[in-house]
Amino acid sequence: MFDVAVIGAGVIGTAICRELTRLDLNIALIDRENDVSNGTTKANSAIVHAGYDCTEGSLMAKFNVLGNKMFDKLCDELDVEFKRIGSYVLAFSKEEEEELKNLYQRGLNNNVPDMHIVSGDEIRKTEPHLSEEVVAGLLAKTGGIVGPFELAIALAENAVDNGAKLLLNNEVKDIKKEEDHYTIITNKGEIKAKYVINAAGVYADEIHNMVAKPTFKITPRRGQYYVLDKSCGSLVNHVMFQCPTKLGKGVLVTPTVHGNLLVGPDAQDLDDKEALETTSERLSFIANAAKKTVKNIPINMAITEFSGLRAQPDVGDFIIEEAKDAKNFIDVAGIKSPGLSSAPAIADYVMNMVKDMGEFKENKNFSPIRRKMVRFDQLSDQEKAKVIKEDERYGRVICRCENITEGEIIDCIKRNVGATTVDGVKKRVRPGMGRCQGGFCGPRVMEIIAKELDKDMKEVVKTSLDSNMLVGRTKNQ
Numbered sequence: 001m002f003d004v005a006v007i008g009a010g011v012i013g014t015a016i017c018r019e020l021t022r023l024d025l026n027i028a029l030i031d032r033e034n035d036v037s038n039g040t041t042k043a044n045s046a047i048v049h050a051g052y053d054c055t056e057g058s059l060m061a062k063f064n065v066l067g068n069k070m071f072d073k074l075c076d077e078l079d080v081e082f083k084r085i086g087s088y089v090l091a092f093s094k095e096e097e098e099e100l101k102n103l104y105q106r107g108l109n110n111n112v113p114d115m116h117i118v119s120g121d122e123i124r125k126t127e128p129h130l131s132e133e134v135v136a137g138l139l140a141k142t143g144g145i146v147g148p149f150e151l152a153i154a155l156a157e158n159a160v161d162n163g164a165k166l167l168l169n170n171e172v173k174d175i176k177k178e179e180d181h182y183t184i185i186t187n188k189g190e191i192k193a194k195y196v197i198n199a200a201g202v203y204a205d206e207i208h209n210m211v212a213k214p215t216f217k218i219t220p221r222r223g224q225y226y227v228l229d230k231s232c233g234s235l236v237n238h239v240m241f242q243c244p245t246k247l248g249k250g251v252l253v254t255p256t257v258h259g260n261l262l263v264g265p266d267a268q269d270l271d272d273k274e275a276l277e278t279t280s281e282r283l284s285f286i287a288n289a290a291k292k293t294v295k296n297i298p299i300n301m302a303i304t305e306f307s308g309l310r311a312q313p314d315v316g317d318f319i320i321e322e323a324k325d326a327k328n329f330i331d332v333a334g335i336k337s338p339g340l341s342s343a344p345a346i347a348d349y350v351m352n353m354v355k356d357m358g359e360f361k362e363n364k365n366f367s368p369i370r371r372k373m374v375r376f377d378q379l380s381d382q383e384k385a386k387v388i389k390e391d392e393r394y395g396r397v398i399c400r401c402e403n404i405t406e407g408e409i410i411d412c413i414k415r416n417v418g419a420t421t422v423d424g425v426k427k428r429v430r431p432g433m434g435r436c437q438g439g440f441c442g443p444r445v446m447e448i449i450a451k452e453l454d455k456d457m458k459e460v461v462k463t464s465l466d467s468n469m470l471v472g473r474t475k476n477q
Contacts, residue, residue: 002028002165004354005184005193007172007207009033010041011148012335013199014155015347021162022351023360028191029156029164030184032171034464035424036417037152039201041340042427043225043276043308045252045265046148047239049338050087050140052107052115059318061110063342063349068142070344077368078154080147081257087143087239088123090293091136096243100138103244107140114141129235131295143239145257148340149427153417158370160416162363167191169465172200175210177326182211195328195354202273202311204319204333211326216319218334220273220309223265224282226302229435233259240293251289253297258402258430263290263297269312278305303435310336320346328357373429374411377403398448399441401434409445413452420453422446423463446470 006017009031017029033039048071054061075082091097100117107115120134160166170186175196184191200207205218228235233255242250254262266282266289287299313319313334323329332350335342354360374387376394387407388395394407412419412428419425422432422445431445432438438445446460446469461467 001181002026002191002193003358003360004028004195004197005030005182005191006197006199007031007184008039008199008201008204009036009152009156009166009168010039010199010201011037011152011155011340011343012201012332012346013197014152014159015343016197016199016332016350017164018155018159018162019347019351020354021159021164022363022366023355024363025354025360027159027164028167028193029159030167030170030172030186030191032169034169034421034461035419035427036156036166036168037149037427038463040308040310041152042149043306044148044223044310044340045225045254045337046145046256046262047087047252047254047337047340048082048084048144048146049341050107050115050142051110051112051338051341052103052138052140053089053244054106054110054338055317056106056109059320060338060342063318063345064338065110065112066345067338067342068144070348071144071146071341074344075146075151078151078158078370079372080151080154082144082146083257084142084144085238085255086139086141087241088127088137088139089241089243090123090130090134091243092131092133092292093135097136099243100136103138107138112140112142115139127236127238127240129294129296130240131291131293133292139238145239145254146340147257151340151343153428154370157415157417158368161370162366166417172207172210175207177211182329195330195357197330197332197350197354199332199335201335202309204311204331208323208331208333211329212323213325215324216331216333217314219312219314220270220275221312221336222268222270222275222307222309224278224286224307225262225264225305226283226286226299227256227304227306228261228263228298229301229303230259232261232298232301235261235294235297242289242293251286251293253290253293258433260303263287263299265308270309273309276307276309278307304437312336318342318346320349322353330354371415374408376405376408398444399431399434401436401441402430404429404431404441406448409448410452413449420449421461421463421467422449422469425449
């Protein structure tokens with residue numbers, strides 16, 4: 001019997017789980033996928049928003065502004081790369097300039113610090129590639145960028161280090177309300193818990209409906225993106241938004257924490273919660289829209305395209321509450337943008353909800369610190385020599401595009417919540433994220449996974465349990 005079961009191992013579920021380990025609890029983190037952060041967290045804009053565009057008084061506004069302030073400390077504790085580079089909302093007309101004034105006032109109402117409206121000419125002093133059509137911009141200096149799946153992995157790792165149990169490949173089929181607990185029925189069996197946290201992303205409404213009357217509906221909203229080569233990474237220095245619409249914050253152009261350029265997303269409401277394909281039509285729309293921000297943006301330098309699904313709630317705000325007809329069942333649902341920015345604050349809030357429900361004691365052995373990673377490419381020559389002397393595997397480069405070593409790959413496999421798949425290694429230490437997209441390093445990554453996990457090469461999968469990459473030899477010798 002667990003004290004708490006958290007359903008969903010995206011950035012929200014992992015953040016909540018990590019915060020709950022501050023209490024003396026027996027915690028299960030449950031996910032249907034073969035790794036953490038395989039849903040919305042794996043495919044989004046990676047932006048830590050300032051909080052000026054959220055409706056005053058909403059949960060989105062509250063948790064966005066609180067969460068933004070928590071990122072420096074959180075990412076330092078977890079050794080996650082985070083850059084507070086600032087963001088602009090761009091106006092291309094007098095009418096949109098008026099919208100900037102509305103956003104600025106909303107930001108003031110939301111207690112967002114360090115905002116300024118500046119002219120297009122002023123922006124172009126630091127952003128020389130910006131379109132001449134830009135007439136003004138709202139600068140929010142607290143905006144930032146982070147690696148969302150790297151953050152979720154780090155949160156999960158720290159949670160497991162502090163005593164939580166990670167249960168992957170457990171798809172929730174049903175939940176039964178018992179007298180003093182819940183029985184969560186998965187494809188692998190039953191999991192019993194006194195408290196349940198529903199952080200199931202686009203499936204949160206379906207999980208809620210297993211124990212309570214329907215009170216909200218989640219619509220999957222697909223967004224598609226381009227990732228451009230690192231040679232384009234300095235094209236802009238801030239996160240560049242266009243004025244928002246009813247469908248969201250629009251097509252953005254932004255650097256990533258790893259030096260690439262991210263362009264997207266569009267917004268398409270769908271019925272299918274598994275519709276993750278990209279389409280030429282929507283990608284063309286994104287490319288054309290991005291040219292409004294950066295006239296000569298080199299879309300031909302794209303090294304990959306991807307799509308992700310956001311959980312769009314029909315209630316217009318985050319849903320963070322105990323279900324009305326299911327005691328000790330907490331919905332954390334409809335966490336669309338600014339969900340990533342809000343995650344630390346949401347986690348703290350939910351932890352305190354649970355603490356008040358059960359009056360639990362603190363975990364005196366809790367440590368917020370995650371063991372640091374060796375990022376070989378970022379080391380000085382002297383530091384590289386020292387690391388190689390201590391472990392020669394750091395002297396063998398496996399991924400030439402990203403300069404990732406064998407030592408880094410092995411370390412990410414051997415950690416708690418370690419990688420077991422090709423994509424799992426890719427998310428943690430980036431081999432396959434570069435220009436060749438794993439064309440050269442992929443086979444070597446598979447060899448290392450097989451060796452370290454004592455598997456046959458044919459057992460190594462790309463991401464899910466059925467995503468086999470090898471089926472046999474082309475020639476028998």
